[in-house]
Amino acid sequence: MYARVKIKDTVRVPPSRLGEDIMEVIKDLLWEQFEGRLDRECGVLIGIEKVNDIGEGRIIEGDGGVYFDVEFTAIVFKPLLQEVVEGQVVEVVDFGAFVSIGPLDALLHMSQIMDDYMVYDEKNKRLIGKETKKSLTEGDLVRARIVALSLKEKEPEKSKIGLTMRQPWLGNLKWIEEEIKKLEEESK
Numbered sequence: 001m002y003a004r005v006k007i008k009d010t011v012r013v014p015p016s017r018l019g020e021d022i023m024e025v026i027k028d029l030l031w032e033q034f035e036g037r038l039d040r041e042c043g044v045l046i047g048i049e050k051v052n053d054i055g056e057g058r059i060i061e062g063d064g065g066v067y068f069d070v071e072f073t074a075i076v077f078k079p080l081l082q083e084v085v086e087g088q089v090v091e092v093v094d095f096g097a098f099v100s101i102g103p104l105d106a107l108l109h110m111s112q113i114m115d116d117y118m119v120y121d122e123k124n125k126r127l128i129g130k131e132t133k134k135s136l137t138e139g140d141l142v143r144a145r146i147v148a149l150s151l152k153e154k155e156p157e158k159s160k161i162g163l164t165m166r167q168p169w170l171g172n173l174k175w176i177e178e179e180i181k182k183l184e185e186e187s188k
Contacts (some may be wrong), residue, residue, distance in 0.1 A: 015064035043078025106161035
């Protein structure tokens with residue numbers, strides 16, 4: 001889920017940048033310090049929207065930099081357990097598919113795709129339902145529910161997000177559209 005949050009932190013402005021416009025310097029330093037960072041509480045910081053307040057600078061003995069308390073608004077992405085998300089299949093492997101949900105990738109294990117038994121077609125890099133013949137390939141748009149979540153602040157690349165599509169109205173968006181059309185035809 002994307003959210004707008006207010007964050008308070010301290011920014012060190014190095015002596016070499018003290019003659020510049022302080023608002024621009026702090027914006028630059030905030031981007032360097034926070035962009036793409038994963039925080040367990042806030043999620044992945046996507047971008048700094050604006051700097052709301054800059055406190056008075058403090059100088060620490062033996063350090064030429066000036067420390068400013070800063071409050072800023074940021075856009076973050078924080079996946080939540082049981083949240084329904086939409087994403088794009090970015091890779092299909094023999095045990096499932098990786099789905100890009102915002103700035104993070106999640107694993108959709110082949111046992112969580114549908115009730116049908118899934119077979120991996122290595123040549124075409126796709127997963128196929130043995131009975132339904134429905135397939136999942138790279139580039140497909142899917143709707144899934146987050147069922148496992150383990151975010152690692154220190155090593156974001158080792159974060160793990162598990163998905164399932166084995167519930168009504170979840171799955172490949174093409175499958176969902178087909179189901180809607182089928183229901184509409186039956187109701188006529």
